[in-house]
Amino acid sequence: MDHFLYRDGALFAEDVPISEIAAAVGTPFYVYSTATLLRHFRLFDEALEGTDHLVCFAMKAASNQAILKTLAQAGAGMDVVSQGEYLRARAAGVPGERIVFSGVGKTAEEIRIALTGGIRQFNVESEPEMEVINAVAQELGVVAPITIRVNPDVDAKTHAKIATGKSENKFGIPIARAREVYARAAALKGLDVVGIDVHIGSQLTDLEPFRLAYQKVAELTGTLREDGHNIRRLDLGGGLGIPYTRSNEAPPLPVEYGRMVKETLGHLGCEIEIEPGRLIAGNAGQLVSRVIYLKSGEGRDFLILDAAMNDLIRPAMYEAHHDIVPVQEPAAGTESQPYDIVGPVCETGDTFAKQRDLPPLAAGDLVSFRSAGAYGAVMASEYNSRPLIPEVLVHGDQFAVIRARPAFDEMINRDTIPEWL
Ligand code: LLP
Numbered sequence: 001m002d003h004f005l006y007r008d009g010a011l012f013a014e015d016v017p018i019s020e021i022a023a024a025v026g027t028p029f030y031v032y033s034t035a036t037l038l039r040h041f042r043l044f045d046e047a048l049e050g051t052d053h054l055v056c057f058a059m060k061a062a063s064n065q066a067i068l069k070t071l072a073q074a075g076a077g078m079d080v081v082s083q084g085e086y087l088r089a090r091a092a093g094v095p096g097e098r099i100v101f102s103g104v105g106k107t108a109e110e111i112r113i114a115l116t117g118g119i120r121q122f123n124v125e126s127e128p129e130m131e132v133i134n135a136v137a138q139e140l141g142v143v144a145p146i147t148i149r150v151n152p153d154v155d156a157k158t159h160a161k162i163a164t165g166k167s168e169n170k171f172g173i174p175i176a177r178a179r180e181v182y183a184r185a186a187a188l189k190g191l192d193v194v195g196i197d198v199h200i201g202s203q204l205t206d207l208e209p210f211r212l213a214y215q216k217v218a219e220l221t222g223t224l225r226e227d228g229h230n231i232r233r234l235d236l237g238g239g240l241g242i243p244y245t246r247s248n249e250a251p252p253l254p255v256e257y258g259r260m261v262k263e264t265l266g267h268l269g270c271e272i273e274i275e276p277g278r279l280i281a282g283n284a285g286q287l288v289s290r291v292i293y294l295k296s297g298e299g300r301d302f303l304i305l306d307a308a309m310n311d312l313i314r315p316a317m318y319e320a321h322h323d324i325v326p327v328q329e330p331a332a333g334t335e336s337q338p339y340d341i342v343g344p345v346c347e348t349g350d351t352f353a354k355q356r357d358l359p360p361l362a363a364g365d366l367v368s369f370r371s372a373g374a375y376g377a378v379m380a381s382e383y384n385s386r387p388l389i390p391e392v393l394v395h396g397d398q399f400a401v402i403r404a405r406p407a408f409d410e411m412i413n414r415d416t417i418p419e420w421l
Contacts, residue, residue: 014394018368030285045075050262051271151166300339336357
């Protein structure tokens with residue numbers, strides 16, 4: 001459920017008409033709903049009620065500080081994967097003890113920044129990384145809390161580009177080698193081994209792969225405890241999928257996920273962390289764009305929008321489907337017609353949808369891409385020298401620009417010309 005609904009024939013974000021935002025900030029832009037962000041965070045928080053837990057928002061999904069602050073004030077922690085994300089979370093007021101640091105390529109510098117600034121734990125992805133964390137911690141005279149990410153070799157049954165839990169993926173250490181690696185970690189004086197980490201992929205629409213992975217984690221917890229490790233925290237990653245189309249079979253709900261977590265791991269008495277990104281932000285954000293031209297091709301009509309693949313890369317990169325809806329609600333009984341919906345970038349891949357049925361649209365009309373709040377703005381680029389587009393946050397009947405559209409000069413003046421030219 002989200003808070004983008006038609007009211008009196010027009011699409012609203014909470015209590016603000018989308019057309020009013022478009023008039024104020026121009027198109028295209030991303031718009032987020034505070035109520036939806038909070039609703040989704042609370043669904044997870046409540047799903048884990050009764051267990052000691054922390055919901056760490058995977059901020060790679062949406063990293064604007066206004067979004068982070070909204071979630072942090074509700075009690076969320078953050079899952080970060082780079083120095084930039086760490087510093088952004090801190091700038092948004094998230095305390096270090098609520099930040100977990102994931103990612104396969106943490107540099108010594110990133111580790112130093114996090115250890116100095118405060119960190120809940122590093123989710124270690126490899127033995128060489130473990131050695132570096134140990135060395136940096138010892139150099140700073142501190143002990144680094146770590147979990148080790150195990151790769152459970154389960155098939156997440158999601159898009160190949162976002163599956164991470166198979167043995168052929170680059171993530172984590174093979175679960176079969178866990179005892180050996182934990183023994184090595186325990187011998188390093190700069191590390192405090194607090195638990196186990198697992199993340200098997202994104203946009204999972206079935207609980208079974210999670211269940212299989214968590215059963216393996218439960219078993220491993222027992223084995224490692226027998227080996228003398230004080231396993232007290234389990235980081236279960238993110239990955240629960242969202243409905244991208246309203247006709248789709250709905251993925252499991254957070255409450256069902258939470259029940260399964262308690263069933264598979266509840267008896268261990270561990271603190272539980274989860275790292276959802278998409279489910280919190282995905283349906284809390286939309287991309288609003290204006291039709292520049294309606295172009296009639298041979299046997300097909302193209303809607304050429306002012307948004308392009310550089311603003312929302314998911315359709316080009318993952319063949320992802322986003323529902324596209326008119327901002328002006330069509331009158332009842334209006335017949336739809338098929339359109340190819342494209343952006344202005346000079347690539348055939350700059351296609352958002354082919355032969356998508358929409359009510360008749362004309363140049364100047366506004367459309368909104370649903371489910372664009374996660375992996376939307378954060379994956380945008382300036383390809384074709386198109387400046388990054390603004391982000392807007394709605395809260396009840398108020399809205400605020402939380403990232404302004406840069407002036408063309410700001411983008412152009414970042415280049416520097418060497419003196420020999
Ligand atoms: N934790 C770790 C270690 C991750 O790698 C990810 C996502 C998450 C948590 C959050 O997963 P979520 O709850 O959002 O599924 N750009 C792709 C998605 C890439 C996901 C990468 N890792 C997309 O647009 O579909």
